Amino acid sequence: xxxxxxxxxxxxxxxxxxxxxxxxxxxxxxxxxxxxxxxxxxxxxxxxxxxxxxxxxxxxxxxxxxxxxxxxxxxxxxxxxxxxxxxxxxxxxxxxxxxxxxxxxxxxxxxxxxxxxxxxxxxxxxxxxxxxxxxxxxxxxxxxxxxxxxxxxxxxxxxxxxxxxxxxxxxxxxxxxxxxxxxxxxxxxxxxxxxxxxxxxxxxxxxxxxxxx
Numbered sequence: 001x002x003x004x005x006x007x008x009x010x011x012x013x014x015x016x017x018x019x020x021x022x023x024x025x026x027x028x029x030x031x032x033x034x035x036x037x038x039x040x041x042x043x044x045x046x047x048x049x050x051x052x053x054x055x056x057x058x059x060x061x062x063x064x065x066x067x068x069x070x071x072x073x074x075x076x077x078x079x080x081x082x083x084x085x086x087x088x089x090x091x092x093x094x095x096x097x098x099x100x101x102x103x104x105x106x107x108x109x110x111x112x113x114x115x116x117x118x119x120x121x122x123x124x125x126x127x128x129x130x131x132x133x134x135x136x137x138x139x140x141x142x143x144x145x146x147x148x149x150x151x152x153x154x155x156x157x158x159x160x161x162x163x164x165x166x167x168x169x170x171x172x173x174x175x176x177x178x179x180x181x182x183x184x185x186x187x188x189x190x191x192x193x194x195x196x197x198x199x200x201x202x203x204x205x206x207x208x209x210x211x212x213x
Contacts, residue, residue, distance in 0.1 A: 053207040055200040063200040064193035068207075069121060070104035073132055075201040076149035077156075086157050088198065089167055094156050096194035097175045100187050101134040106147060112137070118147045133179070 052060045053071040063071060074095050081091045098104050105122045108115040109130045116123070124130075128137045131146040133156050145151040159178045160166055166174045172188035181187075 050210045051207040052210045053205055055205050056203050057200065064196040066099075066104055066193070066197055069106075071197065071201060071205060072207045073098070073104045073106065073149045074197045075205050075207075077132070077153040078198055078201050080150045080153035081157055084154065084157050084161075086161065087167065088202070090157060090160055091198045091202075092191065092194045093160065093166075093171050093174050094153055095198055096171055096187055096190040097156065097179060098132040098153075099190040099194060100175075101179070102132050104132065106132060106149065107134065108147070112143065114143055115147060118144070120147065 051068045051072050053068055053075075055061070055063055055071070057063060060067065066074065077094050077098060078091045081088075081094060086094075095104075102122070106120045107122050107124045107130055108118065108120040109128060110116070110123060110125050112128050112130055115130050124134075126134065129135065130143065131152045132149060133146075133152050135141070135146045135152060135155060137143070140146055141151070141155050145155060156178060160174065163169070163174065163177050166177070169177070170188065171191045171194075172185055175181075175187040176184040179187075
């Protein structure tokens, strides 16, 4: 026989077991509420905004099929080469390499979670490769360097300049000696486009933001 106690409206009698069950239910629901509030939010994706770039071709006009932020990245690659005293041939090799590796887009990588919070235009999943040149963690500087156009270009040029006779090598051979790619012959197809882009950005380029890409 249950003992009864008076609680609630109108002196209604309720068994002790019901009081205990109600208290446990309140605690359970409160615990669920706390867990839901404390659940971590997903990490932000830092997508880079769009750009309109103006060259001698005019504002927003593609060069060899590349436009906007792609041209801005190419300009940064060329600028890094000039700062390091690399001849124009080296600029063409570097830009052609980035065209093959990333289509001149800054890549984050799902396998490198920290890369997802840095500015990027695309997301890949090739090992731990990131950036314009798809440089890997081992031997290619810091993640911040690999995912910044000018700094990643400097890493590429430093490796290129260590190759004896690189200026007389076919473009695809020089690029492959730096990149050690599984597809060594694919760099050559970008030589003409890279030469056009290098010439265009070397003659002058101005880029202005135009919202998100």
